[in-house]
Amino acid sequence: MSDRNFLTIEKLTLAYGGTVAVKDLDLTIAEGELVALLGPSGCGKTTTMRAIAGLIQPRQGRIVLAGRDITHVRANKREVGLVFQSYALFPHLSVFENVAFGLRLRSVARDELEQRANEAIGLVGLKGFERRLPRELSGGQQQRVALARSVVVRPRLLLLDEPLSNLDARLRLEMRSELQRLQRDLGVTMIYVTHDQSEALALADRVIVMRDGRIAQQGTPADIYERPSSVFVAQFVGFENIFKAGQWPLPDERDIAALAWRPQAVVLGQGPHQGRVLGASYLGDAVEYLIETPGGLVKAQTPASARRFALDETVSLDLPLASAARLAGQ
Amino acid sequence: MRYAGHAVLAAVVLFLIGPFLVIAAAGLSAGDTLTFPPQGLSLKWITAVFGMENFRQSFVLSLWLAVGSTALALLFGVPAAYGLARYPVPGRDFMRSIVFTPVIVPGIIAGLALLRHAVIPLGLPVTTALILAHTVLVVPYAVRVVTASLEHLRTDVEEAAVILGATRTGTFFRVVLPNIRNGILAAFILGFVTSFNQVPVSLFLTGPGITTLPIDMLASMEFVYDPSIAALSALLALMSMAIVMIAEKMLGLSRYV
Numbered sequence: 001m002s003d004r005n006f007l008t009i010e011k012l013t014l015a016y017g018g019t020v021a022v023k024d025l026d027l028t029i030a031e032g033e034l035v036a037l038l039g040p041s042g043c044g045k046t047t048t049m050r051a052i053a054g055l056i057q058p059r060q061g062r063i064v065l066a067g068r069d070i071t072h073v074r075a076n077k078r079e080v081g082l083v084f085q086s087y088a089l090f091p092h093l094s095v096f097e098n099v100a101f102g103l104r105l106r107s108v109a110r111d112e113l114e115q116r117a118n119e120a121i122g123l124v125g126l127k128g129f130e131r132r133l134p135r136e137l138s139g140g141q142q143q144r145v146a147l148a149r150s151v152v153v154r155p156r157l158l159l160l161d162e163p164l165s166n167l168d169a170r171l172r173l174e175m176r177s178e179l180q181r182l183q184r185d186l187g188v189t190m191i192y193v194t195h196d197q198s199e200a201l202a203l204a205d206r207v208i209v210m211r212d213g214r215i216a217q218q219g220t221p222a223d224i225y226e227r228p229s230s231v232f233v234a235q236f237v238g239f240e241n242i243f244k245a246g247q248w249p250l251p252d253e254r255d256i257a258a259l260a261w262r263p264q265a266v267v268l269g270q271g272p273h274q275g276r277v278l279g280a281s282y283l284g285d286a287v288e289y290l291i292e293t294p295g296g297l298v299k300a301q302t303p304a305s306a307r308r309f310a311l312d313e314t315v316s317l318d319l320p321l322a323s324a325a326r327l328a329g330q
Numbered sequence: 331m332r333y334a335g336h337a338v339l340a341a342v343v344l345f346l347i348g349p350f351l352v353i354a355a356a357g358l359s360a361g362d363t364l365t366f367p368p369q370g371l372s373l374k375w376i377t378a379v380f381g382m383e384n385f386r387q388s389f390v391l392s393l394w395l396a397v398g399s400t401a402l403a404l405l406f407g408v409p410a411a412y413g414l415a416r417y418p419v420p421g422r423d424f425m426r427s428i429v430f431t432p433v434i435v436p437g438i439i440a441g442l443a444l445l446r447h448a449v450i451p452l453g454l455p456v457t458t459a460l461i462l463a464h465t466v467l468v469v470p471y472a473v474r475v476v477t478a479s480l481e482h483l484r485t486d487v488e489e490a491a492v493i494l495g496a497t498r499t500g501t502f503f504r505v506v507l508p509n510i511r512n513g514i515l516a517a518f519i520l521g522f523v524t525s526f527n528q529v530p531v532s533l534f535l536t537g538p539g540i541t542t543l544p545i546d547m548l549a550s551m552e553f554v555y556d557p558s559i560a561a562l563s564a565l566l567a568l569m570s571m572a573i574v575m576i577a578e579k580m581l582g583l584s585r586y587v
Contacts, residue, residue: 055489076494076496076497089490090509091487101491102495106495
């Protein structure tokens with residue numbers, strides 16, 4: 001029986017000195033859910049995560065985890081795990097001792113300690129590396145140690161702070177699916193902090209987009225990707241053509257602020273509007289054009305196999321209303 | 331241009347190492363007075379030094395003083411360095427400068443001030459006064475070296491320990507201390523050498539019968555003029571160099587200073 005309100009954050013306000021980083025944040029996360037906190041740097045996502053972990057004290061608000069108000073509980077008593085962006089492994093301890101660290105603090109008996117630590121090391125695929133020191137491991141392996149170290153103490157909630165941002169592209173994909181597998185196997189509730197929209201969309205059950213210390217939009221990855229509610233979110237998930245209602249080429253609709261199209265949604269070679277090709281970049285599988293129109297610049301992408309347009313050529317284009325995202329606010 | 335550069339370099343090296351070579355050579359003299367160049371070579375003064383009772387006593391005192399005051403300085407310096415590095419202490423820069431003043435204030439002034447305004451009014455015994463003064467002199471080195479090695483340890487490593495269930499104190503002993511161990515050793519060696527070679531402050535604080543080795547040597551030079559002082563100086567210089575070289579090999583001492 002999973003708890004819908006496993007983690008509840010109410011009216012959370014966080015500040016560093018005089019700067020307010022997070023303002024009146026409300027957030028509810030269900031047990032077993034994998035939620036991504038997505039946003040540009042400085043949006044308050046990492047600060048929020050640090051407050052949940054207990055590393056900063058909120059100025060206002062409440063944090064309730066599994067029915068227990070942890071707002072004023074010390075970080076070492078919260079039963080929350082945190083995987084740091086820099087991994088933060090203990091440099092003087094071996095892989096095994098890094099993983100066993102939390103178990104030793106809990107005075108777990110020796111047999112159980114060895115069994116649980118080894119199990120966690122096996123879970124992240126590091127069998128045989130137990131005696132190595134962190135500096136003898138690659139970035140990906142260090143990341144796995146950090147994961148094992150966090151899950152071995154069975155936290156109620158696992159926080160991950162940009163865990164993949166220090167890895168190269170291929171490793172990032174590999175670790176992404178490992179994280180998903182881990183979450184499925186352990187059933188642990190996870191909050192995943194990232195500035196990378198594709199990572200958030202690929203991993204999470206639910207995505208929470210943050211901006212200036214507030215929630216800009218939350219929903220399933222499809223909601224966020226296909227139906228952004230504001231100009232900010234639309235830009236963040238790749239809608240590059242955004243036009244205000246009432247301006248070219250839009251109808252004057254009063255309940256929306258703007259319409260947005262991805263470059264792939266713009267139709268070239270036919271349509272009611274005219275534009276001039278200012279630039280063309282070959283992307284391999286597609287060609288991206290920059291087109292000057294009476295209403296401003298439009299970015300369009302067509303398959304590489306489609307008809308090509310030359311620089312300065314005048315083209316017809318269409319911004320179909322059917323493929324537009326309707327944005328209610330800024 | 332290049333020759334000029336080499337010449338300057340050679341002059342600097344000569345200036346730095348020359349006195350030591352002169353003293354070492356004089357200490358190896360076979361004659362009975364302190365001269366350079368030495369009158370023949372022998373080890374007789376080197377061996378003679380070990381038999382001199384007064385030097386032996388002051389050497390032991392210097393040794394204890396260096397070990398004791400450095401240990402005390404670390405006892406204060408390590409927590410001070412940690413606090414200054416990790417907590418937003420009000421007036422942090424001011425406190426840093428206060429901690430470093432013993433390096434800047436001339437030892438002769440510090441020594442006089444200690445004598446006139448602490449040792450005499452409080453009636454402190456000579457050894458206590460020496461220990462206190464040397465501790466104060468070594469604290470800046472302890473703080474500075476330990477601060478440098480704390481900078482190598484990321485703060486999120488400590489946060490990770492706390493999140494895994496450690497208290498702040500537990501984190502200090504389980505995570506911080508093992509990772510700054512080399513810095514503490516380096517600080518110990520620097521402090522030891524600083525205290526052992528200390529002259530101006532000790533000059534004011536030593537008393538009859540209780541004196542450190544450098545002060546004892548200074549005093550004996552006034553009425554003894556044989557090569558024993560040169561022999562002892564060379565031995566001490568070698569000892570300091572050996573300690574620092576071993577520390578450099580094992581700890582990379584120069585990273586911290």
